[in-house]
Amino acid sequence: MGKIPNSTKQLIVVVSKSWNSSTAKLYRFEKVGNNWRKISPAIPVVVGRRGMGVGIGLTKGLQGVTKREGDKRAPAGVFKIPFIFGKQNLGFNYPFYRMDSNYRCVDDINSKYYNKIVNINKTKRDYRSFEKMSLKSGLYDYGLFISHNPKSIKGRGSCIFMHIAKSSGASTVGCTAMKKRDLISVLKWLDKSKNPILIQAPQSQINRLLPKDLKL
Numbered sequence: 400m401g402k403i404p405n406s407t408k409q410l411i412v413v414v415s416k417s418w419n420s421s422t423a424k425l426y427r428f429e430k431v432g433n434n435w436r437k438i439s440p441a442i443p444v445v446v447g448r449r450g451m452g453v454g455i456g457l458t459k460g461l462q463g464v465t466k467r468e469g470d471k472r473a474p475a476g477v478f479k480i481p482f483i484f485g486k487q488n489l490g491f492n493y494p495f496y497r498m499d500s501n502y503r504c505v506d507d508i509n510s511k512y513y514n515k516i517v518n519i520n521k522t523k524r525d526y527r528s529f530e531k532m533s534l535k536s537g538l539y540d541y542g543l544f545i546s547h548n549p550k551s552i553k554g555r556g557s558c559i560f561m562h563i564a565k566s567s568g569a570s571t572v573g574c575t576a577m578k579k580r581d582l583i584s585v586l587k588w589l590d591k592s593k594n595p596i597l598i599q600a601p602q603s604q605i606n607r608l609l610p611k612d613l614k615l
Contacts, residue, residue, distance in 0.1 A: 402457070403477065403610050408593035410435070411480075411561075411585065413575055414615060415601050418463050418475075419450040421570035423599075425577065427588060428613060435613040438588065444577040446473035448570040451601060454478070455548045455555055461604055466547075466556045468508055471572050474547040474559055475600040477608055483586055484516075484532065484560075485541040493589045498539065502532035504558035514548055514557035530558050538563045541582055545575075545597060561585075561597075575599065 403410075408430040415423035423446050427438040452466030454474025466474045482494040501519050505512040510526035532539055542562035548555045556573065564576035577585075589595050598608050606614050 403596060403598075404594055406594040407596045409588075409590060409595040410609075410613075411595060411597045412605070412609070412615070413444060413446070413597070413599040414605050415446060415451060417450065417603070418452070418601050420601070421445055421448055421450060423575070425575075425581075425585070426615070427585065429593070433612075435610065439584075442577055442581045442585070444575050444581075445564055445568060445570045446575050446599075447471050447573045451475040451599065452556075454559075455550075455552065456546065457596075458608060461600065461607070463601070463604065466573075468506065468554045468556050469572075470556075473571070473573050473575055473599065474545070474556060475604065476547075476598075478597045478599070479546040479549075480589070480595050480597055481544050481546055483541070483543055483589070485539065486533070487540075489541075489583065489587065491586055491589065493586070493591045498532040500531070500533050503529040504532060505529050506557045508553045508557075513553065514551040516544070536565075537579075538565065538576070541579070541586060543586070543597075 410428040412426040424441040448471040452472035453461045454466045454476045456476040456478040458477045488495045507526035507528040542560045545559040547559040
């Protein structure tokens, strides 16, 4: 199994009931001295329509179905969080990238830009399938880019975010989503100097991924 970096002082932990559950709870923890402290009550979230699958991040050895492109499963594992994206920086203490209609996240497995966000004005298009990073629905007004499959291994899943959920509370095709106010609360809490990490898994696996002194 992977190891949480020693520099990590903030954890986002998402736990579902089973591999096939499309609902979950999000917890925030911050390390104070040598102890992990829970920040605020659990936040209800939705994950992939078909639950979770073992993703590619900082861990190895999870027991479960493998995450694949288009499988409608959110990745399980331990993941870095490179940046916040969206339409406006609300004073986040974290790297932020403004997204507009010129940006796409490529999910075409045959593209050299697979699992990358590109500016259509600065790259030559070699892809057929993509996600617009600015949506009329507002679901991507604010979000976190999750470093799943960072080496862009063909077919292992792409364009994984944490974003605003649909008003209906419907599940996603692989991301983790929640109410806008909850997401903004999480984004404003993040502190780059504390090297935040996302840990996401079903209840049966989550304690294998958490630090030894933190259990759910």
